[in-house]
Amino acid sequence: MAELMLFRRDAEGWDVELSGTTVALEVELQRRVEAGLEVMLGIRFLASEYPTGPWHRGRIDTLGLDENGSPVVIEYKKGSDSGVLSQAVSYLSWLESAHHEVEALVRKVLGAEAAESIDWRRPRMVCIAAGSSRHDRVAVQRLPERIDLVRYRVFEGDLLSLLLVDSSPGSPGAASRRSRERDAVVDTGPPAAVIPDRVxxxxxxxxxxxxxxxxxxxxxxxxxxxxxxxxxxxxxxxxxxxxxxxxxxxxxxxxxxxxxxxxxxxxxxxxxxxxxxxxxxxxxxxxxxxxxxxxxxxxxxxxxxxxxxx
Structure with missing residues (x-):
């Protein structure tokens, strides 16, 4: 696992390692990251604790739009990221069925230009946790979804470190295929209709x-x-x-x-x-x-x- 070590010079000029800890409550980590979301992760904030409706019955910790226009779901775990892969597939699946809802939210929060330039080809899931298992890191590379595993630590002096442990670029093929299947059912227009997946x-x-x-x-x-x-x-x-x-x-x-x-x-x-x-x-x-x-x-x-x- 990638390991981040921080050192500080003491009064005698010796390097002393800072001891990293985890948060007591998950919401502490969520509020800290949301406050600096664009600076830390290049993601523009859309909503916190966003409900995914009665059918899906979920609640996304943080919903955002990254600097390349991709929708992003962020989940926080104060400990290990157990269960994050099933959450990733579940929430990214919801995103595929909620284009109009998300576009309306983006238009309300970030404006019409941002809503019109959403890139639906590779939505992302970012999990920020204290640790991830070897099995999860291997599984991330096997999934067609775009997932980032990020390890956090809190250090004295109000320091927060975020370290990208593993990342899967995902495959646009699966999302595009599902989008085409959905379009075939609901789109009565010509194949040349403006669909971001096909750009x-x-x-x-x-x-x-x-x-x-x-x-x-x-x-x-x-x-x-x-x-x-x-x-x-x-x-x-x-x-x-x-x-x-x-x-x-x-x-x-x-x-x-x-x-x-x-x-x-x-x-x-x-x-x-x-x-x-x-x-x-x-x-x-x-x-x-x-x-x-x-x-x-x-x-x-x-x-x-x-x-x-x-």
Whole structure:
């Protein structure tokens, strides 16, 4: 199991390990994470203790929408995550049958634009617990659902650590197949109706394929990086998006948006740009323009910082 160890220098200059503990009540963990949901997990808050109706008879701890537009169900366990897999399948199954309900909630909380851009292909389940069993971690890799197992610890000084223990990117095939079966029953329109599952993911232009291949190697050199091909960009994420890649073939340029604090970056005109307050596709406040292998080499330190900050 992945283990996070924290150390602090004492008055004599010795490193002393901080002892991590768990919460006394599950709701303490839930309220703490919900208060910093977007900062911690890149997820926008929708609802707490959300009821899933009389047929399903469940109550989702936290319901949200991640930075790539995917609906997210978050469950908290103050101890081990026993039973999380059955919960994951159950709640994600409910999401598939509640598109209109969730869209209405997103429209109410986050606005019409967010509701119209929901990506139903890979809804996520995030379980935040004190620990997970080896059997659960193996099972996560076998399930077609998209599940993140996150380990938490509370440290003195009001510190909270979240560590991604295991993650399954899921398979869009199962969700798409179920959606098509549902659409065949309720959709009387033509097959070309606007259904998010069928949107073509972002494609790499031929003129930028070689350069992108090198960039992809640089972005995936940081452990288990999940790569998500979305409609307009490609996201590279650990716990949250660390980089978003867009293509501008007419200019022979790849744009990379990194999750970095712009105040810590020395910007160079024509190469990097502060994107705070400037709308753009993807996520990240630092834009890097890559048109050559030399640009990619120069961007290496910024890419490293973005992923090491995770």
């Amino acid at each position: 073509e993911p972002c494609l790499v232009p031929d003129c930028l394929r070689d350069l992108y291949g090198e960039l992809d190697e640089a972005l995936t050199a940081w452990g288990e990086v999940e790569v998500r091909r979305l409609r307009h960009y490609i996201a590279y994420r650990l716990m949250v998006n660390r980089a978003s890649v867009l293509f501008r073939p007419s200019h022979g340029v790849i744009l990379v948006y990194l999750t970095l604090d712009p105040d810590t970056v020395e910007f160079e005109e024509g190469f990097t740009r502060d994107m705070r307050g400037i709308g753009h596709l993807g996520t990240g406040d630092v834009e890097v323009r890559i048109a050559s292998a030399a640009d990619l080499d120069k961007a290496g330190l910024l890419i490293r910082r973005a992923f090491e900050a995770a």
